[in-house]
Amino acid sequence: MQTKKIKIYDNSLAVARAFATDLYLLATKAAQPVHIALSGGSTPALLFDVLAEQYAAKMPWHKIHFWWGDERCVAPTDEQSNYKMTSDHLLSRITMPAENIHRVKGEWEPRQANQEYIAEINQWLPKTNGWPVFDLIILGMGNDGHTASIFPHEIHLLNAPEICAVATHPESGQKRVSLTGKVINNAKEVCFLVTGKSKTARVDEIFNQREGYLKLPSSYIQPVQGQLTFYFDKEAASAIKAN
Numbered sequence: 001m002q003t004k005k006i007k008i009y010d011n012s013l014a015v016a017r018a019f020a021t022d023l024y025l026l027a028t029k030a031a032q033p034v035h036i037a038l039s040g041g042s043t044p045a046l047l048f049d050v051l052a053e054q055y056a057a058k059m060p061w062h063k064i065h066f067w068w069g070d071e072r073c074v075a076p077t078d079e080q081s082n083y084k085m086t087s088d089h090l091l092s093r094i095t096m097p098a099e100n101i102h103r104v105k106g107e108w109e110p111r112q113a114n115q116e117y118i119a120e121i122n123q124w125l126p127k128t129n130g131w132p133v134f135d136l137i138i139l140g141m142g143n144d145g146h147t148a149s150i151f152p153h154e155i156h157l158l159n160a161p162e163i164c165a166v167a168t169h170p171e172s173g174q175k176r177v178s179l180t181g182k183v184i185n186n187a188k189e190v191c192f193l194v195t196g197k198s199k200t201a202r203v204d205e206i207f208n209q210r211e212g213y214l215k216l217p218s219s220y221i222q223p224v225q226g227q228l229t230f231y232f233d234k235e236a237a238s239a240i241k242a243n
């Protein structure tokens, strides 16, 4: 059964620190490889710095496999690349087996990169309900309510028949490879990291079911049998009523 938790911290650094602690507990307890899909965005960059600065020596990196929830179709050396961001802030600062890093080939033709990523996920991850099971998927929430690269104008990707799809950024037209809704909702744990004032209105719409919330892809992230946790800073969570 799905359960939902909300954690609220003073600022984005406190969110990153708390999440790093939870990740450390997950990885140290695990008896099996831990498959984690990372996100792009500002709070993950902070998280990766915290991990590199405080956990480089003690995290059992060999147990962790990194994937990406979405990737921009650019070279891995491009400033837009989520892989590059992770590499700059974390991977270049820790020691981890190279075979545990499963990046999307953003430099390939998007449909080919998508097919290759699907094959790699299918090769490595266990399945339930016919869908791969990530141990943890980290998500951000865009100012337009998107998550991973599932944007409001492509909300059908929540129900896509494939585990990944080629998506298109609504303003720039940039192609992305993104996990789709059913595989996200098949994860053991999904965590949103949401910080800053620019998120307050979307969080209000989603949590208080304001008109239009069903047009926001983030509204549909509800793991079918896993845990859903929101890590907010105070600004992003200001519209959530305390329980």
Ligand code: 6PG
Pocket: 039, 040, 041, 042, 043, 044, 069, 070, 071, 072, 082, 139, 140, 141, 142, 143, 146, 147, 148, 149, 193, 195
């Ligand atoms: C990406 C993302 C995207 C991101 C949100 C939130 O690559 O663009 O993975 O879904 O998580 O846009 O980003 P911020 O945390 O920077 O607001």
